[in-house]
Each structure stands twice: as C-alpha cells, then as structure tokens.
C-alpha cells in the first residue's frame with residue numbers, strides 16, 4: 001500500500017494529506033530525468049576526458065613505429081634498386097665486354113615495366129598512405145622483373161663462358177714439346193727448296209728437333225681422329241680440336257693414343273722419332289684451320305720469353321735447315 005504524505009495547514013491548524021496532481025507528478029519526473037541526464041553527461045565527459053588521451057597516445061606511438069619501419073623499408077628498397085643497377089652496369093660493361101657479347105638493350109631490361117596496371121585493385125583509396133603502399137608495390141614489381149632479366153642474363157653468360165672456355169681449351173696454344181727438350185727449331189711454314197728434288201716445295205708445318213723418345217704433347221683439347229703410319233709422315237697423329245682447328249704430328253717413333261680418344265692440352269700423344277721421310281729425330285707439327293694449313297708459330301705458347309719466341313720465329317724462317325721432305 002502506497003504511503004500517504006501529510007502536510008501541516010497553518011490556516012486550519014491540521015495535518016492534511018498531500019494530494020499530488022498529475023501536473024506535479026510530470027514535473028517531478030521531468031526533474032528526475034533532467035538530473036539523471038546531467039549526471040550521465042558528466043560521467044561520460046569525465047570518462048572521455050581521462051581515457052581518450054591514453055588511446056590517442058598509444059595510436060601516436062604505433063603510428064610513429066610504423067613510419068620508422070616504413071622509412072627503413074623505403075631505404076632498403078632504394079639500396080636494392082642501386083645494387084641491381086650496379087649489377088646491370090657490371091653485366092653490360094664488364095662481363096659482356098670480356099666475353100665479347102652485346103649488352104642487353106634497355107628496352108629488354110625494362111620489359112614488362114609499364115603497360116596495364118596490375119595494382120588497380122589496390123588503388124581503392126586516394127589517401128597519402130594508400131598511394132605510398134601502391135608505389136611500393138610498383139617499385140617491388142619492377143625490381144622483381146629486373147632481377148628476373150638479370151638472372152637470365154647470368155644464365156646466358158654462364159653458357160657462353162662455358163663455350164668460350166671449351167674454345168680456349170681446344171684452340172692449339174702451346175708448344176708440342178717441352179721447351180727444355182727442344183734442340184732447335186728447323187724449317188717453318190712456307191715455301192722452301194726441296195732437298196731431294198731441288199725445286200721449291202711448300203712446307204706445311206713447323207719442324208722441331210729433340211732427342212729421340214722425348215714426349216710430344218697435344219697442343220689443345222680434342223679428339224684423336226687419325227693414328228697411322230704413312231710413307232711420308234711416318235707415324236702420324238691427327239687431333240680434331242673443334243671450332244675449325246686440327247693439328248697433325250708427324251715422324252713420331254711411336255704414338256700412345258687411339259682413334260676416337262679424347263685428349264686434353266698437355267697430354268702425351270707420342271714420342272719423338274724420325275719415321276717416314278725424315279732426316280733426323282724431330283716432330284713435323286701442322287696446324288689446319290677450316291681446312292687450310294696455317295702458320296703454327298703465332299699459336300705457340302705465349303708464356304715463352306720474347307727472346308725464346310724470337311729464336312723460334314727466326315729458325316722457322318730458316319728454310320735451309322731441312323729435317324724432312
């Protein structure tokens with residue numbers, strides 16, 4: 001049962017029940033709600049006044065950290081770009097120059113850069129941050145393509161280098177005898193008076209004299225194509241060096257290789273002798289390039305001293321010293 005409030009009436013000198021009219025009830029309710037609202041607003045304001053700075057401070061710290069990391073990333077991307085540029089320069093100006101290969105055209109190096117925008121889906125916002133992210137994606141994509149082209153270039157250069165290496169190893173480039181074993185170098189490449197027929201005859205090789213039995217070496221990598229005895233050459237060995245080169249070694253006392261055998265530069269292929277049309281122990285050394293005999297002297301070991309090489313060239317021009325015919 002609701003409590004009834006009483007008030008003292010000074011006119012009637014009696015306690016009389018307080019009868020609340022609806023207007024007063026509404027006024028009281030409005031007052032209560034007003035005070036409640038004020039209290040609620042006060043609490044909310046106090047909450048935000050205290051807590052918001054903490055949240056903002058945290059966000060500011062996070063933002064600062066992200067910016068520092070972004071700057072570091074940006075710095076690393078710039079360094080990477082510089083390094084790739086250096087690799088490209090070294091590739092074009094050093095490796096390709098040494099290997100005698102054309103530099104990669106800039107249009108090829110830039111291949112795939114540009115064209116349709118593969119990042120259009122990312123470009124959904126025009127904020128500065130979104131633009132930074134988009135640009136970074138583009139730079140990384142460009143670097144990825146440059147790296148791919150550079151890697152392919154190194155693969156190509158490796159193959160070219162292997163082939164050049166094979167060519168350098170195959171090309172006849174040393175003396176067929178150990179220099180200390182050489183007694184003298186006789187007739188060289190060219191026309192000379194034939195010792196028996198007394199008329200000019202072309203001498204197609206270089207005669208090098210050494211003691212009987214001294215080793216004769218392959219002057220480059222290759223495959224033995226001929227080992228035989230012929231009336232004029234005596235025991236002779238032919239080596240196919242590929243790249244159009246062939247060498248022949250005649251008048252051997254014996255050969256140590258078989259047809260079809262692979263030899264490396266410096267391998268012993270036989271021994272000094274005087275078989276066939278020969279007047280004294282020596283090797284008749286021939287060099288054939290693309291089917292034509294050429295002078296072997298310019299292909300001899302470049303490690304010889306100038307004096308030694310000069311002696312050989314001088315002797316090879318001395319056609320009176322005839323060792324074979």
Ligand SMILES: [Zn+2]
Nearest residue numbers: 206207284324
């Ligand atoms: Zn000869």
